[in-house]
Amino acid sequence: YLGHLHAKDRSSATLRAVRSDLKGFQTWWEETYRRPFSIEIVAARDIQRWRRVRQQHDGVKPSTINRATSSLRGFFRWAVASNFRTSDPVQGIGEVPTPELAPQGIADEGVDALLRTVASEKDPKRRQCDQAALALLVYVGLRVQEVCQIQLRDLDLEGGMVTVRRGKGGKARRVPLHSDAQEMLRRYVHEVRCPDGLTAVGSDAEREPLLIGKQVTLKGQALDTGHTAA
Secondary structure, eight states, X not given: OHHHHHHXXXXXXXXXXXXXXXXXXXXXXHHHHTSOOOTTTOOHHHHHHHHHIIIIISOOOHHHHHHHHXXXXXXXXXXXXXXXXXXXXXXXXXXXXXXXXXXXXXOHXXXXXXXXXXXXXXXXXXXXXHHHHHIIIIISOOOHHHHHHOBGGGEEXXXXXXXXXXXXXGOOEEEEOOHHHHHHHHHHIIIIIOTTOOOOTTSGGGGSBSOEEEOTTSTTOOEEEOOOOO
């Protein structure tokens, strides 16, 4: 089979990986069933059992198991085509589910570029609103939808905390504020969001969204409460 792959101009790295995968499966099969490996009698249940052992007992990553399964799939497909077997034991066996990767953060250069762009905004109210949003996104690490849903009552500037009421999975959590984020949010609240004084504790106004936007279709671009993730 490796000669077949070589004839198809597969890379040396691919050949080494396939050889390692096939040898690993052969060794496992022989140690498990205590008999010499035989290509004719390998069954689908053997493949499934091998995968379970690799994942649950050996702690191998799903991506590694899936790569080895792919090697077996190619091998047994070739075996059937070459009349070494009458059926493919890997046929119908899917991949082991892999966990979702966490989103990648923006590089420092990108963060700096965002902050510089926002700082260059000439409209002071728009600038401070954008800086408040970036404070929550960049310094606190909230998701866009979470930032849009933050209410005035969720921001505890004195305690240096912000409450996320509907986080991932619908769970609430309290997140500490970076000192730079605290200062950016403090300026925004006192100069833009609540210039006439903070809202009364327990009032309906306290439950309004923290961020505000501008109604660009209205004369004078009046301030309007709330942002959306869109």
